[in-house]
Amino acid sequence: MEEVSVSPIKYVVILALLGMIVLALFLLPLAPTKAQNKGSFAAALTGNTICSAGLGCDTNKNQFNVMPNESNQEQGQTPSLFPFGGLFSGSDSKNLAGDPIISIVNIEGQNSVYRIINGLKHSLPTTEIFYSYSFNLNMVQKITVQELNKYPDARLFTVKDAEETEKPTIYYLTDGGMLRPILNDKVFYSYGNRKEDIIAINQKEFNYYPRNQYIFVEMPKLNRDIYQITGGIKRYITPVAVKRLDLKESEIVPVNQTEFDEYPEGEPIIF
Known part of the structure; x- marks a missing residue:
């Protein structure tokens, strides 16, 4: 009986195919996901999962829900909302550049997003303003109502990059969401205000608020x-x-x- 010889080329082809299949299975989970659509901001917030700084990601829970209403933060030496400092610290600590540490937070089930800065909270009024600060949805941390209520509302604002660089105008934000300029230090201190409670907002947010007349x-x-x-x-x-x-x-x-x-x-x- 004649021996049937198998061409070594066939083995090479078979091994190459197997290698390609294994490689495809390995690379599939690394394929990029579809970009976030800013148009459905609340839906994106609800569906997103937040990886807290230093805490890792929990793939089994939907940690993050919705967005908002820079800033925002409270005053004084209030405790951090989260167990670790850094980007998402709730205290009035500063980074190496001397800028206040900012947290972006949201209460589960609500659409408002807040900046926590200098120990005060400040609601970001619109999605457009949220993105104007170069924030993104992955920066939003989930907190409870009780944690948020520890922080008083920010009421005093200056405008970033305003023309008045030496002594910028300080504005008071009323309960009705209107801005009124504070005339001078005499008026400022007559309300028991503190200069350390002033928060800077950008021009886009400043233009959003009507003026108190x-x-x-x-x-x-x-x-x-x-x-x-x-x-x-x-x-x-x-x-x-x-x-x-x-x-x-x-x-x-x-x-x-x-x-x-x-x-x-x-x-x-x-x-």
Whole structure:
């Protein structure tokens, strides 16, 4: 009987095919995933998994949910939200460049995202503003309502890269989400404010907030007369004019007597 010889080329081909299959199985998990779509921000937040700095990733849990409303942070020596310092520290520590450490946080089941900075919290008002700070979804940490409530709201702001470099204007953010410039240090300290509680926001966020134009005196004695503040002066608004302007209660903000007195008086608004 004749012996059947097998060509060694066939062995080479078979081994090459097996090698390609093994290599394909190895590389498949490393294929890049699809890029995040900024348009569905809340959905992306809900579906994302956060890897806490220094804590590793938990692939079995959905650690991160939604996004927001720089900054933001609280005041004083409040404890860190997370057991490790660094990028996501909740304290008022600073990095080597002297900049405050910022945490980006979100409460599970809610859409608001906050910056925790200098011990104060500040809600980022829109998705566009979130991305304007070069933040990304992987930076967002999950916290509880109780942890977030440890931090008071940020109320004092300056604008990054503003033209006034030596003594930038300080703005107060009202409960209604309006900004009002603080005239001077006398007014600033009359409210018990501290310079270390001032937070810098960028121009895009600054442009988002409407300006506070209408005030009344609340302290030390309530005066229900309404004034418009514009161009650094105050103007009394008669009841007839108030009715014509159709002002909403949220647009009229209380101030103390010290601040009120610092505005020179202009012509009244009669009609």
